[in-house]
Each structure stands twice: as structure tokens, then as C-alpha cells.
Amino acid sequence: MIRIGKPKSDQRLPLGPGAWLTYREATSVDREAAYRNAREFFKAVKSGAKALADFGLDIGDARALEADEALASGVSLLVFNVELCMRCVSHWEGIGDEEGEPLPLTRQNVASLLKDPALYELISSVLTARLLTLDQEGNASAPSPNGAPAGARPIAEPAAN
Template sequence: MLALDLINAPRWHDLAPGVRVQMRPLTTAVMVATRSDPAVEAAPEEASDEERAVAFAKALARRAVLGWEGIGDADGNPINPSPEAIDALLDVWPIFEAFQLTYVSKGLLLEQEKNASALSPNGPSAGATDIAKPARKRAKTAQAG
């Protein structure tokens, strides 16, 4: 069953110890806008899938991040989110991975669920029966060396 979350409010996501990011919900509007982001469209044709994924994640984060805690400049002073700061944040590998797992993958979970195949009502999985004969007795335990 698809459970709809009717509360379409920003949420806080913990990306690392002491680092929290407030993000808007991952909606269709956010995804569609990210797909047409100039940085995503500017990716060269020879760019690898990984390079495209990073460009997309950064564009998505620039649209989604509303606020954060535990992020500062080189001197340790808290800074506000900006496009440059968000890109720099996602350049930190553990943060990028956490962003993908806590924000992006939850939005794509439904996409994965629809990729599962049901049994075919009239294909090879219909009415499948076991054809192997049951074992007559238990297998012997291997001897210790």
C-alpha cells in the first residue's frame, strides 16, 4: 500500500554527527525543476554517469536545502546556505552519501517498488511446481580434519 504523507512541510535530516539540514519535501515539482537545471543540462555528453549524478545531486540540494546547523566556514563561524556553500557541502563524500541515502533514496523508493515483477499469470511462473525429488535422508556431517 502506498502511504501518502499529507504533511508537505520541510524536515530536518541528520547528515553527519552535529550536521543537520532542513530540506523541503522531495516532490515532483522539485525533481522536474532539477532535471531542467542549467547545471544539469550543461553536463557534456561525454560526462560519466557518476559526474551527471553529482551535478544532479548538487542541483537538487540547491533547490531543497532551506537551512542547516553545524556548518561553518574555515574559521569555524556558522554560515548560511548559499549555492556555493551547498555545492561545497556535497563535495564532502560522507555528506554526499548521507544526502543520497536520507533524502534522495526515500523519494526514489516508490520508483524502485514499481520495478519489481509480479508473477506472470500465463508465463513460465504460472502454476510452477517443484520437479526435484525430496532427499531420502539427511546428509552426513563433514568429518573434522
């Protein structure tokens, strides 16, 4: 049974000693909006309207992405997850710069936080947990086995030899 109800209220995710963020699980609308925003960002980078450095990425310009497909894929996933965080994370505490000064919740700061592989995995898996569960469940009915179903009677007469 699928239960339809109100979305869960905001939850707190501990990130480390004294650091946490307040979030809500992503919905399909959040996911699609994050994909769209990431695509728009890449269009702007390719046209020269935005620089990767504006997003906290110091890997060159659009030519670097065109020359390295793996790099482009990694940057694309990072941008998508940053956009998802901007939609689903409402607050964070205990996240600061090198001098220990608190940092505001901005795209550039989220991108910097998500460059840490452990935090990237933790945050992206928590935000998308419900979406991943629905994707993995797929169709509620199991596929039929190959061949005639057990106990089924043949409809046609056997072929003549």
C-alpha cells in the same frame, strides 16, 4: 494501498557534531526541476556563459568535461544533487568555512559540502528516499511466470501430428 496525504513536515538531519540541516523529502516535481536545472547549467558551461568555478568546481572548463566522460558524469550527479538540495533544504546550522565562520546556504557552499563522499551519500539518500522506494516498487502486480499458468485449461485443441 497507496496513501495520499500531505507531505511530511520539515525534518532535521544531523550531519556531525553541531551540524545539521532542515529538509523535506523530494517530490517528483523537485526531481524533474533539479534535472532541468542541471541540464541548463551544463548548457551554460558548454557555451562559456558559466564557469565550473562559479559552482565551486575547480576542474577546468567545458573541455575537461568533454575529454573525460566519467568526470562529466560525476559533475552532472553533483550538480543534480546540489539543485535538489536547493529545492528541499530550507536551513542549515554548524556548517562553516576554514576559519569556522558560518556559511550561508548557497549552491557553491552546498557543492562544497557534497564533495565529501559520506555527506553526499547521506544527504542524497535521505532527500530521495521516498522517490527511490516508489521506483523500486514498480508495478504492484508480479509478472506472470513463463508458460501456462497453473490450473489453466488449454483453449485450443492439441495440434495434429
